[in-house]
Amino acid sequence: MPELRKDPVSNTWVVLAPERKRRPLFYKPTSEDALSPEDCPFCEGNEEMTPPEIYALRESPSEANKPGWRLRVVPNKYPALQVEGQLNRAGEGLYDKMNGIGAHEVVIETPSHTKGMEELDDGAAADILITYKRRILDLKKDIRFRYIQVFKNHGSMTIATIPHPHSQIVALPVVPPRIQEQLTQAKNHFNAKERCIFCDIIHHERNYQKRVLEENNDYIVISPYAPRVPFELTIYPKQHNASYEETPDSSLQLLAGLFKDVMGKINKALERPDYSIVLHNAPFTGECAHYFHWHIKVMPIIAGVSAFDLGTAVYINPYLPEEVIEILK
């Protein structure tokens, strides 16, 4: 059973997940990723290599865990958290812990071993975004969970070990520190001004224009004022909305087109870099509906880990966001 432990000095939760030890300990990147479609657990025909599916989209009625799907959601084979059991919180001397209750799912985005979202047709790309929504709505029913993190790692400089396009969904029994910090700042701003800080940022950036990559009817893509990594981009819905899962499917279809466009521009400018994507969403409480505003961060990974970032949480970035927009446009 995994365990969550809190560091009493940094106030950070760590998930200790011995199950994940079965993954390779050292994943040293090779020039070309060696896993072929025949050995890939996410390729069509290899459905028995994953745990049984939780959700799938299929063209015509076909049997679960058999070929014929265009998207599958399966439990992670090496889960960081475990669905079964009751959530127990306890102290341990100076320390705090809880057992590792949660969910850890993999969204296999397409049967294709190599096609990124930007190479899919608009409908298939929208299916991925709508699947996130369906899974959040389903997981939200479980009162043990406080937050759901949707994310994606792509390429050998990230922790990803399988190159087949996939994203992940983790349901956590705690609100993560980075979200908690955003909530605190956003709440302070709202209390002082009766305005959402994210709406203010969107308004400011639409006026200034130099950090705006593009927008459509519902969404805007910004190179943020203080980006942690080079070419980091933030996608915001233009209408205030705290919870991704409350977005209508028709709007997620609009998002899919924009997303494909953004990834195409990044791939062109940076020659198909490795990247991470995270969805920042409201935790499961109605309280923040007025002051939180969901958004997606796209972060190309063009350098390894830095002790400076790890030690300080100050980030060194050689690219001004204004300059990034010029390059990407």
Next chain:
Amino acid sequence: MPELRKDPVSNTWVVLAPERKRRPLFYKPTSEDALSPEDCPFCEGNEEMTPPEIYALRESPSEANKPGWRLRVVPNKYPALQVEGQLNRAGEGLYDKMNGIGAHEVVIETPSHTKGMEELDDGAAADILITYKRRILDLKKDIRFRYIQVFKNHGSMTIATIPHPHSQIVALPVVPPRIQEQLTQAKNHFNAKERCIFCDIIHHERNYQKRVLEENNDYIVISPYAPRVPFELTIYPKQHNASYEETPDSSLQLLAGLFKDVMGKINKALERPDYSIVLHNAPFTGECAHYFHWHIKVMPIIAGVSAFDLGTAVYINPYLPEEVIEILK
């Protein structure tokens, strides 16, 4: 001129340092690092390839910026921050910024292109630790600086681009968020209990023993209760001391022996992994002397970046600290 910008939602400072763009944008790790001693700016005989030295240790009197040294400190050729100029703070609409005043130095630890600290003799290893102290004491005189970060990146999975053993020193005009968080927690603990939280951790771990790797007269090495990365270790001075630079040289000599031993154990267990090292030290204010306690974090880097960590600041780690101690011992 670099610029510091603050993200209004995460409260994080980012250093935008266009100077560093001259470094390779994509540093894709190769199987063996290609840089030979002839082309290495940190090797003896190539002193003209670095900016003029700030500090050096030489066996016998020899000319600055010429061979004959056993350790050199030079300005970083691609500095994240710039020493010259006045610190200006300003608002920019919603946002806050300041110009990138600071210092960015490189400690070339040894003339050897390949020898890690653990392969140096005790005196040479102690020289490195004593040099950190000397440089902190010198930089501390500059009232524009609020914090000094000493750190080291080693290996191609980190951001390091030169394999020759070196560490770095960055003087910042802000207290970094990770240190600020530690200060807040430590202060709360002190206010409630009149005790240093780090001293409490040391006391707790010495009793429990299962997370203690080793100790000597002055220092203790702990596998922390909630480690962010596998095989993370923390080295604490056993006597309460907030500021590394107040440590007597004789004690740093004791630290050097222990450090060599720790790195030897990590190299043996993990087959010479890449790693990051950071010194967490008190910022430049006497206020925290009672409740802060300096320490060093050794963090092996055995996997790439993860969107989950980036998005949440919750860390997934498959190795329990109790188990790490068994493996390392």
